[in-house]
Amino acid sequence: MDAALSSIGKNARHAAKSLALASTETKNAALMAMAGEIRRASKDILAANVHDLDAAKSKDLKPSFVDRLTLTPQRIETMAVGLEEIAALPDPVGRVMERWARPNGMEISRIAVPIGVIGIIYESRPNVTADAGALCLKSGNAAILRGGSDSLNSSKAIAACLQQGLKSAGLDPACIQLIESPDRAIVGEMLKGLDGSIDLIVPRGGKSLVARVQQDARVPVFSHLEGICHVYVDRDADLEMAKSIVLNAKMRRTGVCGSAETILVDRPISDRALPLLIRTLTDAGCEVRGDADTMKASNLVKPATEEDWSTEYLDAIVSMRVIDGVDAAIDHIARYGSQHTDAIVTANAATAERFLKTVDSAIVLHNASTQFADGSEFGFGAEIGIATGKLHARGPVGVEQLTTFKYQIRGAGQIRPA
Amino acid sequence: MDAALSSIGKNARHAAKSLALASTETKNAALMAMAGEIRRASKDILAANVHDLDAAKSKDLKPSFVDRLTLTPQRIETMAVGLEEIAALPDPVGRVMERWARPNGMEISRIAVPIGVIGIIYESRPNVTADAGALCLKSGNAAILRGGSDSLNSSKAIAACLQQGLKSAGLDPACIQLIESPDRAIVGEMLKGLDGSIDLIVPRGGKSLVARVQQDARVPVFSHLEGICHVYVDRDADLEMAKSIVLNAKMRRTGVCGSAETILVDRPISDRALPLLIRTLTDAGCEVRGDADTMKASNLVKPATEEDWSTEYLDAIVSMRVIDGVDAAIDHIARYGSQHTDAIVTANAATAERFLKTVDSAIVLHNASTQFADGSEFGFGAEIGIATGKLHARGPVGVEQLTTFKYQIRGAGQIRPA
Numbered sequence: 001m002d003a004a005l006s007s008i009g010k011n012a013r014h015a016a017k018s019l020a021l022a023s024t025e026t027k028n029a030a031l032m033a034m035a036g037e038i039r040r041a042s043k044d045i046l047a048a049n050v051h052d053l054d055a056a057k058s059k060d061l062k063p064s065f066v067d068r069l070t071l072t073p074q075r076i077e078t079m080a081v082g083l084e085e086i087a088a089l090p091d092p093v094g095r096v097m098e099r100w101a102r103p104n105g106m107e108i109s110r111i112a113v114p115i116g117v118i119g120i121i122y123e124s125r126p127n128v129t130a131d132a133g134a135l136c137l138k139s140g141n142a143a144i145l146r147g148g149s150d151s152l153n154s155s156k157a158i159a160a161c162l163q164q165g166l167k168s169a170g171l172d173p174a175c176i177q178l179i180e181s182p183d184r185a186i187v188g189e190m191l192k193g194l195d196g197s198i199d200l201i202v203p204r205g206g207k208s209l210v211a212r213v214q215q216d217a218r219v220p221v222f223s224h225l226e227g228i229c230h231v232y233v234d235r236d237a238d239l240e241m242a243k244s245i246v247l248n249a250k251m252r253r254t255g256v257c258g259s260a261e262t263i264l265v266d267r268p269i270s271d272r273a274l275p276l277l278i279r280t281l282t283d284a285g286c287e288v289r290g291d292a293d294t295m296k297a298s299n300l301v302k303p304a305t306e307e308d309w310s311t312e313y314l315d316a317i318v319s320m321r322v323i324d325g326v327d328a329a330i331d332h333i334a335r336y337g338s339q340h341t342d343a344i345v346t347a348n349a350a351t352a353e354r355f356l357k358t359v360d361s362a363i364v365l366h367n368a369s370t371q372f373a374d375g376s377e378f379g380f381g382a383e384i385g386i387a388t389g390k391l392h393a394r395g396p397v398g399v400e401q402l403t404t405f406k407y408q409i410r411g412a413g414q415i416r417p418a
Numbered sequence: 419m420d421a422a423l424s425s426i427g428k429n430a431r432h433a434a435k436s437l438a439l440a441s442t443e444t445k446n447a448a449l450m451a452m453a454g455e456i457r458r459a460s461k462d463i464l465a466a467n468v469h470d471l472d473a474a475k476s477k478d479l480k481p482s483f484v485d486r487l488t489l490t491p492q493r494i495e496t497m498a499v500g501l502e503e504i505a506a507l508p509d510p511v512g513r514v515m516e517r518w519a520r521p522n523g524m525e526i527s528r529i530a531v532p533i534g535v536i537g538i539i540y541e542s543r544p545n546v547t548a549d550a551g552a553l554c555l556k557s558g559n560a561a562i563l564r565g566g567s568d569s570l571n572s573s574k575a576i577a578a579c580l581q582q583g584l585k586s587a588g589l590d591p592a593c594i595q596l597i598e599s600p601d602r603a604i605v606g607e608m609l610k611g612l613d614g615s616i617d618l619i620v621p622r623g624g625k626s627l628v629a630r631v632q633q634d635a636r637v638p639v640f641s642h643l644e645g646i647c648h649v650y651v652d653r654d655a656d657l658e659m660a661k662s663i664v665l666n667a668k669m670r671r672t673g674v675c676g677s678a679e680t681i682l683v684d685r686p687i688s689d690r691a692l693p694l695l696i697r698t699l700t701d702a703g704c705e706v707r708g709d710a711d712t713m714k715a716s717n718l719v720k721p722a723t724e725e726d727w728s729t730e731y732l733d734a735i736v737s738m739r740v741i742d743g744v745d746a747a748i749d750h751i752a753r754y755g756s757q758h759t760d761a762i763v764t765a766n767a768a769t770a771e772r773f774l775k776t777v778d779s780a781i782v783l784h785n786a787s788t789q790f791a792d793g794s795e796f797g798f799g800a801e802i803g804i805a806t807g808k809l810h811a812r813g814p815v816g817v818e819q820l821t822t823f824k825y826q827i828r829g830a831g832q833i834r835p836a
Binding site: 017020021100102106108113115116199200220238241244245247248249252334352356357358360361362363364365366367368369371372377378379390391392394395404405406407408409410411412413414415416418 | 439520531533534617618656659665670752778779783784786789795797809810812825826827831833836
């Protein structure tokens with residue numbers, strides 16, 4: 001590992017130690033100062049972004065890629081407001097999570113503490129520089145940011161504002177460091193933890209980035225590879241509610257991980273539900289791919305193949321299948337799902353409880369849209385991502401989920417008997 | 419991976435699904451039945467153990483190794499009582515960890531659920547078969563056990579009792595499976611997760627086993643490599659309390675991970691504290707290795723080298739150093755410690771709080787012995803180990819720490835606005 005990278009790791013570890021002890025006021029002052037710096041430097045950030053966009057144009061990149069790379073005065077203002085919103089969140093560090101006394105009089109407390117140093121690996125979305133850096137700061141963690149090379153000029157301009165904000169609050173600028181070298185081997189070094197300097201990796205980007213991170217990381221990762229989310233419309237569903245939830249779950253935004261990809265319809269109501277759901281979705285511009293039973297209900301339906309059940313379309317396409325009851329729905333989700341977010345629509349409380357208890361996903365919903373899979377909708381404030389791993393963080397990862405804990409024990413001279 | 423191993427993984431995953439939904443009564447009935455089976459099969463277990471011991475004798479193994487391998491009628495009864503105690507613990511699965519309502523009326527609950535399938539890799543201690551299997555069962559997890567080959571006959575006899583107990587409670591015997599093949603490559607396959615069948619590895623054994631697991635595992639691990647625990651005797655310490663805590667922290671049991679390895683003495687009280695502590699420890703049969711300042715206080719002290727500060731003796735040896743105040747103690751612990759368990763002795767509340775807040779270890783104590791680092795002393799009941807990793811489980815790992823969670827959302831048709 002080269003010396004520059006090694007010193008980034010060491011500086012982050014050193015900064016993390018003092019940041020863990022920083023007061024809420026100091027951290028919030030830094031976040032507010034960062035927002036001010038970003039507003040003040042708006043023109044510089046836009047100029048840097050123009051450099052990135054010019055270079056991107058010569059590369060024949062997808063329009064969606066260029067859109068994510070593009071900054072506007074309004075998007076810069078949104079970034080600044082985002083920093084202020086993170087400043088306004090409660091400080092997750094130092095919370096007493098539990099406290100109890102032992103028969104010998106010792107008092108044990110479980111106290112939230114920062115995780116340490118978090119590495120963020122993201123694609124060419126300059127706003128992640130500010131969002132991720134700020135979430136780490138609020139939770140008392142030092143951040144090492146490695147953004148996509150196509151956004152490097154924009155990210156550098158933003159990171160300069162963050163560092164200015166840290167300095168003006170008296171914090172170590174190494175609390176948030178941006179890696180500027182385009183060397184791709186650096187990502188590999190980060191995934192190995194930079195010689196013990198990184199405690200956790202959070203990837204932000206598409207499936208290929210996340211797959212690579214999950215495959216190669218030797219430190220813990222908070223991530224989800226894909227969101228193959230289901231809505232199961234049970235025999236006891238209110239059909240109007242089902243229509244409204246299915247339409248929203250699929251079509252509110254098709255590119256988010258909480259959008260539904262498969263609709264499962266219970267056989268006893270399929271005669272009434274299928275025509276209604278298919279018409280509603282196709283009227284909204286959604287392609288419906290169905291199994292044989294679904295195809296019988298409407299000539300608007302294209303045939304679904306086995307592959308469709310495990311496909312995250314992230315587009316205005318949905319797969320639809322007729323199944324026999326809640327247990328068959330649970331089995332389908334266990335086989336094809338991604339343990340992300342799944343919903344049941346039913347008026348039968350017992351059926352709902354069976355679904356909520358049995359489906360092994362980070363988020364399970366009864367009579368509500370899968371599009372609620374989002375930190376802000378949970379009341380967590382901003383989130384750094386959604387995790388489908390089972391350990392530590394599951395579901396939306398906000399500032400609370402970026403902390404760990406330690407046990408503090410207060411005694412009066414207790415020793416342990418033999 | 420061979421077919422037998424692959425089917426163990428698949429059977430465990432299948433068993434975990436039904437076990438996650440098993441009632442508290444069923445799990446407890448299985449645990450009680452296991453205890454009964456172990457008592458009933460006591461003679462068979464002892465006979466199997468004699469086979470293991472005979473084979474071990476020809477191998478010139480350490481006495482401590484043979485002692486851990488040896489079963490007696492009393493140790494078998496202790497194992498059975500252990501199972502009954504785990505049955506008596508509260509069920510950690512299904513706990514409502516948090517519950518809140520959103521402005522749109524949705525109710526979000528965070529519910530404890532099992533992790534899934536846990537692989538336990540342990541040395542030749544047959545009792546771990548029962549303890550670890552039972553802790554996994556109580557927490558709703560399927561267990562795949564891989565014990566040391568020198569204890570295979572004993573472990574097989576115990577595992578047969580566990581499986582009989584599972585069957586008599588109507589549970590899938592694959593909830594607890596013992597790997598019987600001595601092929602050492604199996605451990606490597608387990609560390610890679612048996613093709614997605616293992617969610618978590620818990621190693622139980624010495625430093626070389628844990629180091630190998632930490633190095634090679636591609637799935638999460640709950641473990642601690644070593645416990646280099648400190649007692650810092652502050653200038654404001656009550657010296658009688660310090661004497662009592664230091665003696666207990668080092669000498670109550672020297673072979674446990676929570677035993678103290680280094681005593682840090684604050685300079686302003688070193689003239690009075692050093693002779694007292696050195697005499698107390700040497701009178702109890704402990705070798706004291708000290709820095710130059712410590713050596714000046716007594717000719718009983720041997721010189722400590724740099725290596726001593728990072729050595730886990732697990733023996734009646736302690737290192738001792740004179741340092742300048744609480745911040746120097748914190749620095750020493752950050753440099754040489756293992757983030758396990760560290761204690762301060764002081765009557766000064768502000769100094770104590772600084773130590774408790776700043777030392778980044780899983781367990782930090784004020785005026786109490788480091789030997790309290792144990793699940794039973796925390797009130798967790800039995801523990802499967804102590805974790806020094808920062809994510810999910812930290813400190814003692816009992817049945818609660820063997821669960822994860824999911825979010826259940828109950829709605830009335832809520833959809834997400836654009």
